[in-house]
Amino acid sequence: MSSRMRPQTGLGPSGVTAVLGPTNTGKTFYALERMAAHPTGMIGLPLRLLAREVYEKMVDRRGERAVAMITGEEKIVPPNPSYWVCTVEAMPLERRVSFLAIDEVQLAADADRGRIFTDRILHARGQHETLLLGSDTMGPILSRLVPGIEYLGRERFSQLTHTGHKKVTRLPRRTAIVAFSADAVYSIAELIRRQRGGAAVVMGALSPRTRNAQAALYNDGEVDYLVATDAIGMGLNMDIDHVAFAQGRKFDGRNARNLQPAEVGQIAGRAGRHVRDGTWGSTAECPPFDEELIHQVTEHTFQPVTALQWRNPNVRFGSLPALLKSLEQAPTEEGLVRARTDDDEDALRRLARRHDIREMARGGAALKLLWEVCQVPDFRKVTPDQHAIILGELYEQLIERGSIRREWAELQLSRLDNPNGDIDAISNRIAHVRTWTYLSHRSGWLDDAGYFQGEARRIEDKLSDILHERLTQRFVDRRTSVLLKRLKDDAPLLAGVRNNGEVVVEGEFVGRLLGFQFILDPKARGPHEKRVRFAALKALGPELMARASALAEAKPDELKLADSGEITWRGSPIAKLRRGPQPLRPDFELVAMEHMPASAVGAVQDRLRQFIADRVEGLAGPLVALQRALNRPSDDPEGLSANARGVAFRLVENFGAMSRRPIADEVKALTQDERAGLRKLGVRFGEYTLHLPALLKPAPAKFLGLLWSLSSEAAPGRYALPPAGATSVEADETVPHAFWYAVGYRPSGKRAVRIDMLERLAQEIRKARDEGGRQGFETNQRMMSLVGVSGEAFEDILKNLGYKKQTVEREVKVAAPVVADPVAETVEDPAATAARQLPADEPVAEGQAPDAATQVGTAPPTAEAEQAVSEPASEEKEAEAPTSDPAAETSQAEPTETHQAASQDVPVTETPPAEAPLAEGETVTETVTLWRYQPPRGPRRDQKDGRRGGKPGQRGEKRDGPRSQGPKGKGGKRPPKDQKPRTFSSGPRKRKEADPDSPFAVLANLKKD
Incomplete structure (x- = not known):
């Protein structure tokens, strides 16, 4: 029956008036006006969210003390209220009011909730006025069921137009996109966020507080799109210009089915606000609607409702079978149909199968209580069996003790007070809390119900706010939304x-x-x-x-140079070093500067050039001074001679340190004055290397390693730098020897030894050789402490320096009685002894960790060693230096353990067991390990020199190493000039008999024959 054909006749004889019409006709507003005109009133609404909205409007009209709100999970009841705003299910019909209204009465035909609306239509009445608000499709059925009802038709304020199918990305602003599953809502909202800056989300599964916050997000204009389920079709007043259906089918709790024309019209009718016209259509995967449905929605002409859902409200509690039978009773009045089995009836049948429940519910109050427990809503939407289990536990507690155990209720609520998790987890907890909110409002079910009402409300509000925040973070990009609006308006930003x-x-x-x-x-x-x-x-x-x-205009301390060659300013990269025309003149390139104003590039480049020059001058100053001396002409008093120039050039080319072997002839040709000139420039002539001691400190060594990487076109940081203060480190065979020299270390076997410590070790060895004579020398604790290793690692260094280990026996006199005590003879770790001998106040090198001195292989040299290295060697000591390096620059082996047991490096003395103490003056034989220099037999072709890149050495090049103390190629001391050299003669050699069975012997016998 069309409302356009119904005259506005006002109240009928029965006092019941049906206010019918399409959406956006002001029906709810009219009901509130009528209720405010009565001294008392009550209105039933389909949604808790809508009830909250109407409650707030009535509070604005009449004040908080005059208005009460009751829903399934919330009660706000001041003393003696005059007006009641409720959900349809929660209406307190026992209260007598002058005015009563029921909104969205067309829901009486809904399979899920229809029976409740039907009961209110048939039995809920105001003393003076009753309004039934809804769609005009309810006209015929209300005429049959409510005798004497009158109708008040309402016309739509605006026009509704169909615009067809559009892509989601082309939907206009102020659009509501409707889907019927959470997955579809989330996916569409995510797409809108990426394309249009964000969307608000409204679903029936959300708590009212969350839905209100999301609706406000849309209504306040923070987002222009709303993605929702059909929850927006039930009276929510939102500023929507266009409604787009993303799906044409929905799951109604039992089956998936196509949308009915009236449902489409109810949802599409949300487009348009008061007198502003609205549009609707389809989008996403929704197929286009057929012409007949489009006409029905546009013209608001739908098939009238022919039957309402009904269930017997007068149930009997004589026995459990009687209760079940009364629920199965069919309606007798035309226009009513038996509602399908609802959740409460299904729960009752499941609990009735349990023997213990049947025993407890033997009629009367116990059975009535069971029916009330079964009516607890399944907010969690779990399986029917799980829901029945919870209801059974509630019923047992109520029967046994009269109320729900407080401890159990507090435990359940405490588990829900958890803000962690994603959107689904938070939504699930809110559903659980709504169950406890419902239970707390049941009279007498919980001791101290007010406490649990407040606690449930607090948790629900807390989780609802968090859920709103999660939804906003996921589906709303406020930044993009705001910027797009400002750019569209062409306003200054x-x-x-x-x-x-x-x-x-x-x-x-x-x-x-x-x-x-x-x-x-x-x-x-x-x-x-x-x-x-x-x-x-x-x-x-x-x-x-x-x-x-x-x-x-940056100050020097504002610019930083990283080990990778990156220059940073205020913590941000602005340039990166690269290979320049000379080793000490690296170039740079600007990085991440594409947004820098072009007019400022020149000034920035000048500042960076000055910064790099200052770093080179500050960290590689001695090398720069050597370079300047090379650039001076030969006749300059501060210039260098031709011989000295060659040595200086090689040092600059190799970043201040190199092996002495490749330039042994050039060094030998230097005069004392030329050597003094180089020493004045900081050059140190060591036994194994030529180097500048000032560049061995951690900071200069690290910087020179970077310059070497740039010059050799190796990636900076490719080879790890030795720890600051380390006296020796394991030498990876893949690392070029030139890199080790650049950072102040000399490859020596399987380890790389810091150059100053290696030269100090050479001095210690020379002293020991002078004391040991021709037989060789014994290693001592001080030698090992200089390089920070012992055992096999230390022996490997000595072997690389050209020394050979041998075991000899010698006789010694006993200076005092000695008693052999095997237990007391213990061997101490040389590294530990070295650490103990180091001075406690040894200064830590620049960049060194505070505990570096205690690490194996990284112990700093003693003060005496540092002092000895800082002093240039005398010409007498240089004269004693070896003319060749026995094993320098050999290829590296796999790294070994840094620290071995002390028993491997301390000279072992074997004393034969004695039954009695040895007397003073007696001689004993001891076995000792001595090291003796082994002269090289010839040049090795696999040697590597110290030049950049680690190229193989040239044939015939002499090696660094201790000089032999006799004639070249011979052992022993040189004979005095007035003494003839010793000669040796030998007798005739004994001829070795040939093997008669040898094939050569057989051939020789044949020739004789």
């Missing part, structure tokens, strides 16, 4: 940069400015990324110019 580099445009974070590079926030990426980036950079122009000026 308000931008700024915070102290931490965050770029804020129109109050929204859009990225970060690191130095001169603008890094867009990853969350802003998408179709509008270019527009957001353009807007940010446009607003950042003044800030970038100011930064360029500040960089051009």
Whole structure:
């Protein structure tokens, strides 16, 4: 029956008036006006969310003390209220009111909730006025069921037009997209966030507080799109211009079915606000609607409702079978149909199968209580069996003790007070809390019900706020939404940069400015990324110019040089070193400077050149001085001679340290004056190397390693630098020898030894050789402490230096009685002894960790060793230096353990067991390990010199190493000039008999024959 054909006749004889019409006709507003005109009133609404909205409007009209609100999970009841705002299920019908209204009465035909609305239509009445609000499709059925009812037709304020199918990305602003599953809602909302900046989400599964917050997000204009289920079709007043259906089918709790025309009209009718016209259509995967349905929705002409859902409200509690039978009773009045089995009836039948429940529910109050327990809503939407189990436990507690155990209730609520988890987890907890909210409002079910009502409300509000925050974070990009609006309006943008580099445009974070590079926030990426980036950079122009000026005037401590060759300013990379025309003149390239103003590039480049020059001068000063001396002409008093120039050039080329072997002839040709000139420039002539001691400190060594990497075109940081203060480290065979020399270390077998410590070790060996004579020398604790290793690792270093180990026996006199005590003869770890002998106040080298001195292989040299290295060697000591290096620059082996047991490096003395103490003056024989220099037999072709890149050495090159103390190629001392050299003669050699069975002997016998 069309409302257009019904005259507005006012109240009928029965006092019941049906106010019918399509959406956007002001029916609810009219009901509130009528209720306010009565001294008392009550209105039943289909949704808890709508009830809250109407309650707030009535509070504005009559005040908080005059208005009560009752829903299944919430009660606000002041003393003696005059007006009651309720959900349809929670209406307190025992209260007598002058006015009563029921909204959305067409839901009486709904399979799930229809029986409740039907009962209210038939039995709920106001003393003076009753209004039934809903669709005009209810006209005929209400005429049959409510005798004497009158009708008040309402016309739609605006027109509703169909616009067809559109892509989601082309939907207009102020659009509500409707889907019928949580997965579909979430996926569409995510797409809208990426394409249009964000969307609000409204679903029936959300708590009212969350739905209110999401609806406010849309109504306040923070987002232009709303993704919702059919919950928006039930009276929610929202500023919607267009409704787009993303799905044409829905699951009604039993089956998936197509949408009915009336349902489409109810939802589509939300488009348009008061007198503003609205549009509707389809989108996403929803197929286009047929012409007949479009006509019905546009013209609001739907098939009238022919039957309402009904269930017997007068149930009998004589026995459990009687209760079940009364629920199965069929309606006798035309226009009513038996409602399908609802959740409460299904729970009752499941519990009735349990023997213990049947025993407890033997009629009367116990059976009535069981029916009330079964009516607890399944907010959690679990399986029917799980829901029945919870209801059975509640019923047992209520029967046994009269109320729910407080401890159990507190435990259940405490488990739900958890803010962690994703959207689904938070939503599930809210559903559980709603169950406890419902239970707390049941009279007498919980001791101290007020406490549990407050606690459940607190947890639900807390979780609802968190859920709103999660939804907003996931589906709303406030930044993109705001920027798109401002760009569309072509308005000037308000931008700024915070102290931490965050770029804020129109109050929204859009990225970060690191130095001169603008890094867009990853969350802003998408179709509008270019527009957001353009807007940010446009607003950042003044800030970038100011930064360029500040960089051009930057103080030295504001610029930093990293080990990777990267130059940073205020913690942000601005340039990177690269190979230059000379080793000490590295070049650079600007990085992350694409946004720097072009007018400021020249000044920035000049500042960076000055910074690099200062770093080279400060960290490699001795090498720079040597380079300058090379550039002076030979006749300059501070210049170098030709011989000295060659040595200096090689040192500069090799970054201040190199093996002595490749230039042994050049060094030998230097005069004392030439040597003195080089020493004045900081050059140290060692037994194995030529180096500049000032460059061995950690900071210069690290910088020279970087320069070597740039010069050799190796990636900076490819080869690990030795720890600061380490006297020796394991030498990886893949590392070029030139790198070790550049950082102040000499490869020596399987380890690389710091050059100053190696030269100090050479001095210690020379002293020991002078004391040991021709037989060789014994190693001692001091030698091992200089290089920080012992055992096999120390022996490997000696072997690389050209020394050979041998075991000899010698006789010694006993100076005092000695008693052999095997237990007391213990061997101490040389490394531990060395650590104990180091001075406690030894200064820590620059960049060294505080505990580096206690690490094996990294113990700093003693003060005496440092002092000895800092002093140039005398000509007498140089004269004693070896003319060849026995085993320098050999290929590296696999690294070994740094520290071995002390028993492997301490000379072992074997004393024969004695029954009695030895007397003073007696002689004993001891076995000792001595080291003796082994002269090389010839040049090795696999040697590597100290030049850049580690190229193989040339044939015939002499080696560094201890000089032999006799004639070249011979052992022993040189004979005095007045003494003839000793001669040796030998007798005739004994001829070795040939093997008669040898084939050569047989051949010789044949020749004789």
